Each structure stands twice: as structure tokens, then as C-alpha cells.
Amino acid sequence: MRAWLVVMMMALAGCAVQVTDAPCEDDLQCPSAQRCTSEGRCVAGARSGEHLLESCRTAMDALARRANQCSGGPPDSYQRLVDTEAVCASVMASVQTSRQAFLPEQFGACVRRLRDLPCGALTLEEFSQGNLLARCDALSPQVAEGGSCGGNMDCQEGWCDTGAGCPGVCKRYVPAGSRCDDSVPCQPGTTCSLNVCRAYANLGESCAWGVRCAPEANAACVNNVCVARKEAGACASAEECAPGQVCAKVAADAGAPRECRPARGLDEACTPGALECGGLLYCEAASARCRPWREPGQTCFNPDGTEERALCLGSRCAFGPFAQLVCQQYVAPGGVCLANGDCGPTGACRNKVCVTTWCR
Template identity: 45%
Template sequence: MRAGMVGLLGLLWLGCSVQVAGAPCNDDLQCPGQLHCGLERTCKEGARSQELLAESCRMAVEEMAMRADTCFGGTAEGYLHAVDPTQVCPSVEASVRAGRLEFQPSMFGTCLRSLRELPCGQVSMGLDGFLLNECAAFVPRVEEGGECGNSAECNEGWCRTANTCPGTCARLIPAGRACTATDRCMPGSICVSGTCRQYPGAGEACTSDLKCNPDSNIVCGPEGRCVQRRTSGTCKANDDCATGYLCVRTQPAAKDKSPLECRPTKRLDEPCVPGARECELLHYCDSATSRCRPWPTQGSACGDVNGTDELVLCSGTLCFLGGGLQLICLAPAAPGEGCVFPQDCGPTAACRQNVCTPTWCR
């Protein structure tokens, strides 16, 4: 009996389908027929349907968070603090109700697999269509010039919400065509000096504005050419180091004068040296335990809390100057409130003309 169960689970995790309610699963394709893969990642009775839209959206957000963890470190839980499904998914449901977005339940298994295999250069936890644009289960139904609440609703374009919500679907600019700061270029290109230009590849010329192809694990080197990110040796910034590595201070006590070197990223609860800045994204080295711990949440102190020049930011909130001139984690400004920096408005809005403007309209 035990051997049979082990064999069954082995087949499942290799991608084979098993029609057993309660069996572990990664997606609906492992639970065919009248079963679907639930939030608990077990096969459940009933095929996926429109009634499971909210659950499906949450699973997609979780899948992207796990992919971000794989690509950049930081733990899936940390990304879910920053991009709360309870904030994202009501917008998705509103889009479906308005007919600007179509949910196709039968494609949801394919959707999760595509998110799981997304190239790291395309992984983003921003809200502007970050998961739906790569998910075959959500089909955009708004054409150019039509009213939109977010870019996931736009067919072959993006939602321009610079001045108001709802916004308008705008066309992506092809490489070689003129662009402005408020335009967006086709995937694989970037607006530089008024023109959409293709990202350069390995060995090609680059600048601080014309960045190297983010899908290729390359960076603009000191000679103005795209070179491979390093796994060892000296560095100037984290971008110089390969995925899974950070530009670490080798002499933390020297702070900004310390030599820097690409070293493997330290993950949650691993031993670390305070001030070396060697912990994964969304984490810091706690001086009390000398272990990597998550950034604090609302109401907690932030900034140089260790006194070691270890930068401590906030999870799901922002680091602002609070009472007593102490830096503290506070909620971002609400839509319509004043702002200075893009991050002042949180993940669901942008700072435009010093006012927080929603980028996802419910």
C-alpha cells in the first residue's frame, strides 16, 4: 500500500494526471475531468468555473510571487505583503464583470504553468497587468481608444491612466518609432532619447539609459558593452552580479569605504554579517541574531535600525519620517493625496504631478 502511494505521488509531481480528490497538485492540468486544483494545492471536486474567479486570481498572484522568489530571492510571502491579492483581485473581478476582461476557466492550468516558467527578466510584481498579460485564462477585450481600468484589459496595448481613472487603451510603440516619457514601447525595447530602441544583447553597446536585455542576465559593463553578470570578483552594484548573488561589503565596519564583491545571497534565517548587505531582497541582517530577517511591517522602525548601516525598508508599507523624527513604516498615500516620489503612493498608484493617481481603477 505504501509503495503504491509513493508511486502515485511520484507520477503526480512528474506532471502526470491523477483523478483523485485530495491528491496534491500544482495546477488544474494535474486534476482533469470534474476536478480542479484548489488554493490548498490539492485536487478538489468540480471543474474550474466562473464562480472560482476570485480564487483563481489569488492563485495566479501566488504563482508569480513564487516565481519572483525563485528569480530574485525575497520569499513568496514577502512579495505577497507588497502586492496583496485582496487589493489586486477585486480589480480583476470588476474588469470581468464590466466585460473588459474575459476569464476562461479551462485555460487556467496552462496559465499557471506559463507563470511558473516565465523568464526572470519578465517577472514583475508591479500591478499594471503584471500577471494577466502572461496568463492565457484572462483575455483582454478592449481595443485601442477604449475605456480601461488596467493594462490587462487592453488588446495589444496598455492602459494610459496618467490623468484619470478609468483610462484609455493606447498602442505600444514599435522599435525605431518616436516615443515620449508617457508612451510605452513594444516588449524587448525601451524609450531612449525620444525613440523606442531594442535592448542591446551581449557584446553590444549600452549606456545608463539604453540598458542591456533584462532577459539575458547581462549588464552594461565599464567599457559600455553588455557583459555577463558576475558570480565572483569585484562589483559596484547588485546589478553587476548574477541572479542569486549580491554585491556585498567585504569589510562591513568600513561602511561605504568597504571593498565590494559578488557573493551568494543569504536567505531567510541564514547566518549573516550585519552591515554587509548580503541578505536576499525584502530582508536585512538583524544585529541581535546575525541572521537574515524579513523587513518590518506597519508601525515598526525602519532605516538604519541596527546602527550598522544595514538598510531596512518596509514590507507592504513605506519608510517615512514619523513622530520624534524617527523613521517608521507607514501606509502609503491614498489616491488624490500629495506625493514626491513614485514609491510614496504604494503599489496601486503612481506619483504624477505630485498627486497619487491610481494605476489600477476598480
């Protein structure tokens, strides 16, 4: 019993263990001839190309769990939001066609990096579009500019333009300081502000006109300045509060002031209208408990009339019959759209038309 406790303590501390079936969090905690399974156990057989699908799912699970730590909400809801199976099918196709290379020996470092991403990087848009998987060291882009690609992760220095269909073409990002619009993305670390790609702002710097605060700064844009997120005190939006916090009303009244406080989790008691629930959750009026976002066919945005914001899982919130907002199927590739969210997590809205961004 004592020996087993020592093994567990070593695993939790990030040390390599030498026992088959020992608990683990990543491959780096297992001997070189073993790998860490999705169930968290060291098993015989080093990670190889045969484990690509399992590895992709594990990486996406690491991202979902990190999102849960940063914003609350069930990890499985984040998996649905990003459509893990579709994303991993695209990764599989890219590796099989040599547009990406899978580096099994780097997978332990990949998982650790995803587990430790700054919460500022896990914006709802970045997460829902699957972009954070590009931070996995074990997936290496192989396509040069002008080459054929199935998604942004295939391109060595740029993005994948799938506007004409799949496969797309690798193109350069708009560099910092150059003019931009919605048709071509700015290079990583910059955002399009007033039609110019501008670098992310650090603490104390201006974030006016849509400039984003640097994810590593753990900052919020308040009165056009990047300020540190706080554990308590008055707030106007959830991004002002520290990870695991929400900007909740002190009462359910429409004009009640708001303050940073710990987020309520799935099925925990809440006050409808007080905005106390964590990410991808809302306070359901009938049960007065935090429940997941809505399902296809259900009303959305403000389903109970309490000002609780409930969007959709596996679908989009759009006007249906009688001008009600209802969770509906995503717009298919080639269909008319207004925003990226209309096209789902493996698509994007380009020039008002949905295109596929994760080709399979």
C-alpha cells in the same frame, strides 16, 4: 504505499494523475474534470468562472514563489509588496464588466508560465506594480483603443490611462524608435532612453543611457554592456549575480570588496552591514539575523546605521519627524508624489500626482 509514491512521482514530473486528492502543482496535472487547489490537491470539478478569485490569488502566489527563487526573501512579503488582494479585486471587477475574459481552461498553462518566468523579468518595479500578471494566459484583454478600462490588462493593444480617474481609457503605447517621456509608456520590449523608445539589449550589446537588458538574456548591465550574470566572483550590485545570489561584502567594513555568494534566508544568521540577505530582507543589527523589510511607523532605508538597505512592506519610505526616514502610508489618489513608489502598488505617479492603476 508503493502506488501512492508512483502518483507523487508522476505529479512532480508534470504528468497528469487520475486520483482525486492527489498532489499537484497546476491544473494540467489533474484530470480534465478536476482542478488543482491552492493547497496543491486535485479536487472534483473543473475550473470555471466561479473560481476566478481563487485563480487570481494562485497566480499571484506563483509569482511570489518565483520571486523567492530568483532573489530570495519570503513569498508572503512579495504578496504584501504587490497587494494581491487589491490587484485581484481589480481583476474581478474587470471580468465582471467584460473588460477582461477569464479562460479557465488556460489556467494551468498560466501557472506554468509564471513559475518559469526568467529572473530578469522579475525586477522590483515590475513585480511591485503587478505588471507580471499580464503574462497569465487565462486573462484575456477585451477593450480596444479608446474604450473604457480599469487597468492595463484590459487593453488589447496598449495601456490604460487613468490620469482623469477611474475608469480610464485604452491608449496606444509609444512605438519603438519614437520619442517618449514619462507621460506615456513605451511598447513592451522597449524602454525610454534619451527620449526615444529603444529595444531591450541582448548579451554583448550596449545598455548605456538606461537601456534595459532583455529579461530572457539573464544578463546584467556592467560598464554599459549586457553581460551574463555569474555564480561567483567580484561584483558591484546584486543584478550581476545569478539567481539566488547576492552581492555581499567580504567583511562589514564600509569599503570592503563585494562578491557573489548564496543569499541568506529569513531568520538565518548574518553579519550586519555585509549585505548577505536575500530579497526584501535585511540583516538586523540586534539579532544578527535576516529579517523582513520594515513595517509602518518604523525607521527605514538604513534603520540600524549599518548600511543595510531596508525599505517598507505595505507602505513607503519617506521623511518623517526630525528628518528621519520612516515607513508611512502611501499617497492617496490625487495627492502629490515624486515617484511611483509613493503611490503604492496599485497606483502610479503621473505628472507629480498619484493616480489609480488598478481600478476597482
